[in-house]
Amino acid sequence: MSIRLLIVDDSRMSRLILQGLVAQAHPDWTIVHASSGEEALQLAQSQPVDLVSMDFNMHGMNGLEAALALRKILPNVPIAILTANVQSVLQERIEEAGMAFIAKPITAAAVAQLAALAGA
Template sequence: MSNQVLIVDDSRVSRMLVRGYLEESRPNWRYFEASSGEDAIALVQKEAIDLVTMDINMPGISGLAAGERILQLRPKARVVVLSANVQANVRDKAEALGMQFLPKPVTAATIVRLLEMMEQE
């Protein structure tokens, strides 16, 4: 099960929500945050990240492009897209790149679903 988590979102509030919900049920995990895809990629090059939650719409490279690069660097990592951009083509592209998708808004139920996805591994 994952123990190093990277939360990627240009919204500080969204990062705080995801982290808060995850820390409630997984307080022993180690958490990292990034506000852009570029920062996320740089962090993944330094840390053995197991799970990435990724927003799509951010300044700089998109979350999908960042997620694709992260999976090249860490093929065993799980990348879960958390986005309000719920169009079928976005979901399909995320899944084609090897990522999973959960819609925003981030709630306790969203994080429960994310953890269930992790356990189905």
């Protein structure tokens, strides 16, 4: 199944690590990148995506703010917030917003959690 994954992270290295792990597990997926929430919103308006991986701690709007704005554009697209910030309060806020929480570091297990959101 071909999925178009939008990776949103202000760390280029984190985007590339996730891309590499996704490519190993799902070579048929298409991956697009955004380095900020603002860039993700622009991309989502011009290109269809099936799944979003969003970092939480970013410059400008944080990942949850960006994800909530994306939800208005892409109401049915699964969104996962990936973060090293594993405080239960943040986890609850993410889950209450209808999004998945995935703890960093980015691993093959994190990619499997992400793929499960897309039914892959």
